[in-house]
Amino acid sequence: MISLSDFLIVSAGLFCIGLFVTLTKRNAIQILIGIELMLNAAILNLIAFGKYDRFTNSGQTFALFAIVLAAATTAVALAIILNVYKKYKTIDPDKTDQLKD
């Protein structure tokens, strides 16, 4: 059997990769992918721990919720990105900084 910490290490790695993608990419869609990676790392954690809850299945159920929520956030985020693109003709988050000051 695979131990819990193995899953958690993979999850931690995935999370840090997601973090890096989110922080460095110059494209909103890639940032979104980074966020999805981080979310997936969290879901992996939920599921790994969910193994110890056979009766109420809280881990798996909330993993489900998280996946569904990710879908919702993506839909809204993409809609926002499309609008940003329409307005600024770019999806580079560094260039859409009119809210500064």
Next chain:
Amino acid sequence: MTMVQAMFYLMGFITLASGLFIAISKNLVRSVFMFFVTLMALAGLYVLALADFIAITQIVVYVGGILVLIVFAFMLSGRETLANLQQQQSKFIRIKKLPAILLAVLFFIVMINVLFKTNFDGLPWIQQAIAQKNTIGTNDAMIGNIGVGLMTHYLLPFEAISILLMMALVGAAHISRKEKGI
């Protein structure tokens, strides 16, 4: 090393490797498709963590939904800008990226540190779960349980999420709608 462990290491490697590819790839399109590989490998990990229903849901929602949506979105946002974006990243390690790398690595070190400090088998709630046979076995079918749980124990979050999804859909449709005059 059993077959299961081998599968786990394979899947874990694919997950992390494709994740890294996403992080360093210059080609946006390829990184999106590499994200697909990451997701499939993660689904495999979920299966190994005895959550087959979640794994399939992951494929349905992420691969069938989110990923297609993302591909759709960047196909809609024009090729020229995409080309520009692809050109501007020349090197993996650049001075601008250094803080981000530092942050990510430090985060990783912190988390690994915590992980190794913790003795998971000694945690009281895990011991309790094992004692009460509250762990999922390899041959358990959990769908029925999850279904019943969703309709009873987790009904409130379930409903809240459905309303949220509804709102997100309506909101997304509203935001991306073509406005007259602008």
Next chain:
Amino acid sequence: MEDFLQHIDTLTINFALGAVIMPLLAAIVNRCLPANSKPSGWISTLAILVSAVLSIFVFAKVWNQHEVHQQQVWFTIGNTSVYTGILLNNLSVLMLVLVSLVALPVHIYSTAYMKDDDRYGRYFVYLSFFCFSMLALVVVDNLVLFYAFWELVGFSSYLLIGFWYTKPKAIIANKKAFIMNRIGDIGLLTAIAILFASYHTFDIEQLFGANGVVKSAAISSNWQYVACIGLFLAVAAKSAQFPLHTWLPDAMEGPTSISALIHAATMVAAGVFLLGRFYPVFTHDELTILAIIGCFTAFMAATIALTQNDLKRILAYSTISQLGYMVMAMGIGAYSSSLFHLATHAFFKCLLFLVAGIVIHEVQHMKDEYNLHIDPQNILYMGGLRKKMPLTFIASVVGGLALFGFPLTSGYLSKDGILIQSFEWAEGKDWLHKLIPIGALLTSWLTAFYIARLVIKVFFGEFKAAQFDPAIKLHVSDGKWQYRVPLVLLMGCSLFPLFSINPILYEKAWIFNGFSVITALDRVNIYHTILPLLVNLVGVIVMYWAYAIYIKEKALPLPESGFLFRFSYREWYFDKIYQKVIVLPVIALSKFTRWFDRNILDGFIHLLAKIGIGGSKIAEWCDRYLIDGFLHLLASITLGIGNFARRFQNGKVQYYLFSMLAIILAVFIFKILIY
């Protein structure tokens, strides 16, 4: 056997529920259809037919057998559980059958009568909704629900009176009816509140049943008076008794079929039904007051009906008069007779109204055709319709005789019962008590006169409107089968066989025997023989007299310009009195309060305002120079800090994210290093 009984009871309850729900379903279905949909009439009719059949079944199961009462917890407040359920005893199943049976012909009639209306479907929504409310009212066992359905009955009546809302008169009439009913509703609510406060239950069975708490434990007399006055107000408002009766004649602005169903047969009977339900509450003295009021109402309405010219108004006043009879009967303890009269009256009054509806409808057609400027409801323009509409004529004669109480009709059985019992009640009491039976007797003769006047004016003689235009050809008829079938049905119900095998003795009527006689009256045989004879002989003479006056054109007993005639024609000046005594003072009071508000209160406030302005001018100075100076100092300091801090807010999302994560990381590292 027990199980079997249980099963029958469940079935009965379900059937009763079905009978109640069917009209509601029809109303909902019709509401979903467009406002002028044609099938809705038949949907409603079908629903009420099913209701009637179910009601008859329920009636057969419950009448004179064990009473069925099933309930369940509705809600619980503190320790008090409020139950809701269905109570089927003789009274409620009688009302159930009565309402659905009277409503059935009216529905059939309405499908033809409202045919050309462009809100045909909406009409049936209201009608079905009314039927539902009324049926539910009679079967519920709980005072709260009782009150709710009481209100719904009033509400649907309001909708139906104002059905032709483009007529200003209809709007005034329905507002009037609604406001009058509100007064009664407040009374009922008060009574219910007092009863609940005293007995801690809403359950009708527990309150007024065979072992009811009302009988065993009396409440303090003051509260009891208030409760009874409230109940009396409710009865007076719903059943149009003396002080609150003026809405009923005005309510005739609604469609005639509605007048037939609501304002003659069912809704107005709700007051009497209420009396029947709450009967144990009343004490002897209060019953006497009821009797006086009932008698007075009956007499007053009869005198007014003598001189009215509007066909429907006459019938409306006759309704008030008959309701007076019922209330009076309740008052003198003739509980059974009262309910018996309620049942018989429902059928023949409905019959009379349907006749009126047909007549008005036909006259309206003639009016439209020849472009006459006449009121189609005015009986002065009618006459001679006998030959053209034979069935209607026969129906009106049957209805009229039943109203008067002619032998072989159902009215005879019930009305003579009331008269005889009133005489028996007054026997051995002082002369003031004797006024009541005598008043009732007089009323009965007056009834004979005005109903004879109505029938004669409408059906005998020549068609008066022909005077305006000699070219008028009378081509009226009994109308379609939707008109004829209800008439025949109701005619059958207005004759004696439905109620008693013996056409002479009211004591043999089965409805009469269905209710336990609450106050045993001494049987004085002389009244049983003399009174019917006296009533009928004099009544026939009066009728002939009316015939003589209106056909043979003998002189009127009272001159048309005389005070008494005008007093009657102006409906005892009730509306004017109300206008002067209640409406004008209220308006004056409100004018006074307005003046008070404008001048006294506002003046004071203006003064306060002036003081306030003076104070604020001083404050302004302090504010500008003292406080603002301090604030400007603060602001310039903040500006300096802000100018420094704005450098960090460069609008780059990832930068913010980075800073945030860096701080989180710092916290983590700090924590790890510490522990």
Next chain:
Amino acid sequence: MFRNFINGFITTWKGLTLTIGHLFSSHKKRQIIQVSSDNYFKQMEGTNTIQYPKQELPVPEVGRYQLDVEIDDCIVCDLCAKVCPVDCIDIEAIKATEAIGQTSDGTTKRLYAAKFDIDMAKCMYCGLCTIVCPTECIIMTNQYDRTVFELKDLTYEFSDMTAEEAAEKRALLEKQLAERQAAKEAAMKQKGGGA
């Protein structure tokens, strides 16, 4: 909306029954008849594929497909070559020294056709050549299947003269011309001398 929906289903169903009818009637074959036949368009069922090499569609007698030249009747007037819009007829004429015979309609032939090639790859089947031909020697036949392996095989040679014969005739013509020339010169000389 609802009406549309029902309508869609009904029309789809009608189409489906129509096509399945055709599917099951495919074992029938249509009779192979000429286009000019009256019931050519009235055959509604059965497959209408003609398996060509094995079956052929009958063509009318007067079909205008392959050009054919009855060289014996040709007077080598070159009209057909001149009128041809695509220049697919190539004629080389050699004057005969005397009348060389008669065509079937009695016209006297005075020219040899040393070359009468028609390139059917170029031909557009307009039929103008057959109209202008004075002796009706060039006609369109109802032969249409002339498949060949080489492009040059599509050039049909109708001349029946061999190269030697042509050379001989040419030599004869030249000889005659030379004789005439000589005769002419002699005559000129005689005339000049006479003057």
Next chain:
Amino acid sequence: MNFYLKYFIVAIGLFAFSGFFALFGVYAERKVSAFIQDRLGPTETGKFGLLQTLADVIKLLIKEPIIPAAADKLLFMMAPAIIFVAVYMGFAAIPWAGGLMPANLNLGLYYIFAILSVETLGILMAGWGSNNKYSILGAMRSAAQIISYEIPAGFAIISVVMIAQTLNLQTISTQQGILSAEHSKFLGIWDVSTNGGILSWNIFRAPHLIVAFIIYFIASLAESNRAPFDIPEAESELVAGFHTEFTGMRFAFVFLAEYSMMFLVSMIAVVLFLGAWNTPLPNIGVVNLADWTTGGAWGILWTVVKVLVLVGVQIWIRWTVPRFRVDQLMNLCWKVLTPLAFICMLVSGVWRLWVM
């Protein structure tokens, strides 16, 4: 090791079958289309032209694989494989007969539904990788269409699942015949547990599933990009849609995927609605037709026969109905099929609770 070997053999068998089916599916399609249009179709290669598609395949395999210069080579090369693998993996969880099923999954139906959605991604990859505007238009149309039609299809499937109370396809199959452990009622009235046959198929156990079946069938046509829903590869507008640039071997794979998809969706339809491997012949009194025609070989026979009938219907529809316009396509999906499927699901719940 034998354990794994078995799976390899099964996988290879399935692959061989799908190749074989595609071979004769194409042949059948050409023949049927020809007959419907009063033609003969292939006749020359082999008897009745039977070897025509084989010849075509050989031609495709020996053709030069051309990759356009502007294409994203990696995506372009991977796309056909992903498209095919997505479909091919779907076969893993489908029962062929009583005990015959490549992998008996508890979540079989959900798994198939999930794995089919991966095909969209393959199509998008193909479209993007070709770097051709026809391809990308076709791919985007295809993605929009497949994602949209997954919803009515999903609800139609859920209405079956609500009746069957399981996602295991083998269990769903067993329920629809004489081997069923629970009682099945014909139209909810007549207990036909012992009669079996066509009477106990899902569409007759719960008659509203006929509507669900039609919805699923229409949606499955759209998901496999078949006419009348073939706007992703509409020849008259987009040349050939997402597979415009593919040649040779890769084109063969795309084609293989398309025909395997046809077979797979028909098979799901058969399993869910038309009694899976159960015989259509019921027991009538002493004539125990159902008992006689149930068993391993019979199961395969019935499955294949039913699926081929459905595939035939797909072909038949393709050559009858004209192509939808995009807005009509979306109208049909969102305004007709989705509400209908919702109603079906609702009725399923009511049926399960009150009738069954």
